[in-house]
Amino acid sequence: MDWMKIGQAALLIMFIVVLIPAVRWWSKNSPKAEKGDWTAALLPLVGVILFVALLIYMVR
Amino acid sequence: MQSERDYMRRSGNVQALSAEAIQQSAIATNKVLKNTYLLLSMTLLFSAVTAGISMALALPPMTYLISVGVAMVAGIFVLPRVANSAAGIGVIFLITGALGLGLGPLLNIYLALPKGPEIVGTAMGGTGVIFLSLSAYALTSKRNFSFMGGFLFAGFMVVLIAALANIFLALPALSLAVSAGIILLMSGFILFDTSRIINGGQTNYIMATYGLYLSIFNIFINLLSLLGIMGDE
Numbered sequence: 001m002d003w004m005k006i007g008q009a010a011l012l013i014m015f016i017v018v019l020i021p022a023v024r025w026w027s028k029n030s031p032k033a034e035k036g037d038w039t040a041a042l043l044p045l046v047g048v049i050l051f052v053a054l055l056i057y058m059v060r
Numbered sequence: 061m062q063s064e065r066d067y068m069r070r071s072g073n074v075q076a077l078s079a080e081a082i083q084q085s086a087i088a089t090n091k092v093l094k095n096t097y098l099l100l101s102m103t104l105l106f107s108a109v110t111a112g113i114s115m116a117l118a119l120p121p122m123t124y125l126i127s128v129g130v131a132m133v134a135g136i137f138v139l140p141r142v143a144n145s146a147a148g149i150g151v152i153f154l155i156t157g158a159l160g161l162g163l164g165p166l167l168n169i170y171l172a173l174p175k176g177p178e179i180v181g182t183a184m185g186g187t188g189v190i191f192l193s194l195s196a197y198a199l200t201s202k203r204n205f206s207f208m209g210g211f212l213f214a215g216f217m218v219v220l221i222a223a224l225a226n227i228f229l230a231l232p233a234l235s236l237a238v239s240a241g242i243i244l245l246m247s248g249f250i251l252f253d254t255s256r257i258i259n260g261g262q263t264n265y266i267m268a269t270y271g272l273y274l275s276i277f278n279i280f281i282n283l284l285s286l287l288g289i290m291g292d293e
Binding site for chain 1: 121122125128129132136175178179182183186189190193194197201203204205206207208209210211212213214216217220221223224227228240243244247248251283286287290291
C-alpha cells in the first residue's frame with residue numbers, strides 16, 4: 001500500500017462524507033419528472049455513449 | 061362602468077408588470093449565462109497554462125493528489141462562502157489553476173505512451189464535443205432537467221464508493237465501469253447545471269462555472285483513462 005493510494009482513499013472518503021447532505025437534499029427536493037422528461041434527458045446521454053464508443057474505436 | 065374601467069386599467073397594469081418581470085428575469089438569466097461561459101473559458105485557459113507549466117517542470121505524480129486535495133477543500137469550504145463577492149473570482153482561479161497543475165504529471169505519463177499523443181488529443185477533442193453538444197441541447201430544448209438532481213447525486217455517490225473500493229481491489233473491469241459511469245453522470249450534470257442557469261435555479265455565475273468546470277474536468281480525466289485502457293495502453 002503506497003502513500004498515493006492512502007491519499008486517494010482519504011480524499012474520496014472526505015468527498016463522500018461531504019456529498020451525503022447534497023444527496024439527501026436533492027433526493028427529497030428534486031422536482032418530479034413530467035411526461036417525456038426522462039426521454040429528453042436519456043436521448044443525449046445515449047448520444048454520449050455512442051460518441052465515446054466511436055472514440056474508443058478510433059484509438060484502437 | 062367606472063369600476064369596470066378601473067378593473068381593466070389595473071389588470072392591464074398587472075399584465076404589463078408581469079411582462080416586465082418576465083423580461084427582467086430573462087435579461088438576468090442571459091447575464092448569468094454570458095458571465096458563466098466567459099468565466100468558464102477563462103478558467104479553462106488558465107488551467108491549460110498551469111498544466112503546461114506543470115508539464116514543462118515535470119512535476120511528480122504526487123502533485124495530482126495534492127492539487128486535487130487543495131481544489132477540493134477550496135471548492136467545498138471556501139468557494140460557497142465567497143461566491144457572492146469579488147474574492148470568489150480569485151478562489152475559482154485558485155481551484156482551476158490547482159487542478160490544471162495536477163493534470164500536468166498525468167498528461168506527461170500519457171504522452172510517454174506509444175499512442176499517448178493520439179489518446180490525449182482524442183480525449184481533449186471528445187470532451188469539447190460532449191460539452192458543446194450537451195450545452196447546445198440544454199440551451200435549445202429549454203427543458204428543466206432539475207428532476208435529475210436526486211438521481212445524479214445518488215449515482216455519483218455509488219460511483220465514488222465503487223472508485224474507493226477499487227483503490228484496494230484494483231480490478232481493471234471495475235475501473236472501466238467507474239470511468240464510464242463518471243462520464244455519463246458528468247454529462248447528466250452538464251444538462252442539469254445548464255438548465256438550472258436557464259431556468260433561474262442558479263443565479264451565481266461563479267458557482268455555475270465551478271459546476272460546469274468540474275464536469276468538463278472529470279469527463280476529460282475519465283475519457284483519458286477509458287481511452288488508455290481500451291487502446292491497450
